[in-house]
Amino acid sequence: MMRNKLRNEDIGIWSKQNGIEWGSALKWEGKKILQKFRTYKYAYAISNKHGLQLECEDFVHPNQKIFLKKITLHNDSRKYQDLTLFFQQDIGIQNGTAFFSMSNRTIFHEDKGRYVLFNGMIDNRGISQYTTWQDNDFYNKNFLNIENGSLLLNPIAAGQVKSAFSIETTMLPYEIKRGYYWAIAANDLHEIQQLNEYMQRDPEKLVKDFIEETFGSKVMIPQIN
Numbered sequence: 001m002m003r004n005k006l007r008n009e010d011i012g013i014w015s016k017q018n019g020i021e022w023g024s025a026l027k028w029e030g031k032k033i034l035q036k037f038r039t040y041k042y043a044y045a046i047s048n049k050h051g052l053q054l055e056c057e058d059f060v061h062p063n064q065k066i067f068l069k070k071i072t073l074h075n076d077s078r079k080y081q082d083l084t085l086f087f088q089q090d091i092g093i094q095n096g097t098a099f100f101s102m103s104n105r106t107i108f109h110e111d112k113g114r115y116v117l118f119n120g121m122i123d124n125r126g127i128s129q130y131t132t133w134q135d136n137d138f139y140n141k142n143f144l145n146i147e148n149g150s151l152l153l154n155p156i157a158a159g160q161v162k163s164a165f166s167i168e169t170t171m172l173p174y175e176i177k178r179g180y181y182w183a184i185a186a187n188d189l190h191e192i193q194q195l196n197e198y199m200q201r202d203p204e205k206l207v208k209d210f211i212e213e214t215f216g217s218k219v220m221i222p223q224i225n
Contacts, residue, residue: 006069006181008043008056012086014149020086021049030056040214051077061206062213064195065185068206072178075171082170084128084149087181089118089163090135098132098161106196107132107163114185117192120167121203122179130165132157182206 009024023045030043041058053074060067075081089098089107096111105127107118120127131143131151136159143152143164151164169177180203186192199206 006067006087006089006183008045010088011056011071012088012144013047013050013052013054014084014086014144014146015050015081016149017081018049020144020146020149021047026054040210050081050083051075051079052081057207059207059210062209066195066199066206067183068199068203069181070178070203070207071181072176073169073171075173075175075177078173080170080172082168084166084168085120085122085179086144086151086164086166087118087120089183091116094160096161097156097158098163099156100130100132100163100165102155104193104196105130107165109161109163114187115189115192117184117186117196118163118165118182119196119199120165120179120181121200122167122169122177126167126200127165128168129153130155130163132161132163134158135160135162 008028009022011023012020014020026045026047028043028045030041033040039060043056045054047054053076055072057070058067059070089109091109093109093111096109098107098109100107107130109116129151131154133143133154134157151166167179169179171177182199182203184192184195184199186195
């Protein structure tokens with residue numbers, strides 16, 4: 001699962017006024033810190049299209065198979081902005097299943113009895129829209145309606161599968177907000193649900209655990225106050 005750490009290029013930003021912009025169109029600058037066989041990644045980019053600064057920090061839980069991407073948005077615009085963030089998932093499954101769980105509003109990818117759960121949060125709210133598709137499905141490859149920022153809401157797909165979901169927020173002029181994206185791997189659905197609930201309660205707890213376990217008090221990593 002950890003090879004599927006979400007690339008910044010797979011994050012999309014959409015607004016009614018400015019349309020869609022994918023991370024692949026942005027110029028990312030950052031650094032990687034290796035410590036005690038663990039990796040911390042920090043990346044920064046500016047979206048002139050949306051008047052935003054983006055900071056992305058990648059963490060892996062020191063003891064559990066949980067990957068967390070912390071996204072800090074800086075609204076440099078004088079205007080209110082209604083924003084939708086999109087995230088794409090592809091873990092290289094050739095003959096598996098991707099599905100959206102209505103009960104807890106999460107995306108699952110399954111392959112030979114092994115599960116990866118994907119979720120996100122901003123403003124204490126989770127997934128707003130979702131979709132799944134086969135990589136060779138021509139119709140569903142256009143999973144995003146660029147004009148209105150909507151996903152196809154296809155709940156399940158089988159084969160060489162991919163998925164996407166969105167989270168939504170409104171930003172005041174010059175406001176700073178934090179959003180979170182995480183992926184959890186496990187062979188047991190009960191375990192994966194418990195870990196998801198752990199993340200939903202406080203994503204920052206994983207950040208603190210990672211820093212204490214990996215760096216102790218010796219290293220300060222980029223933070224926004």
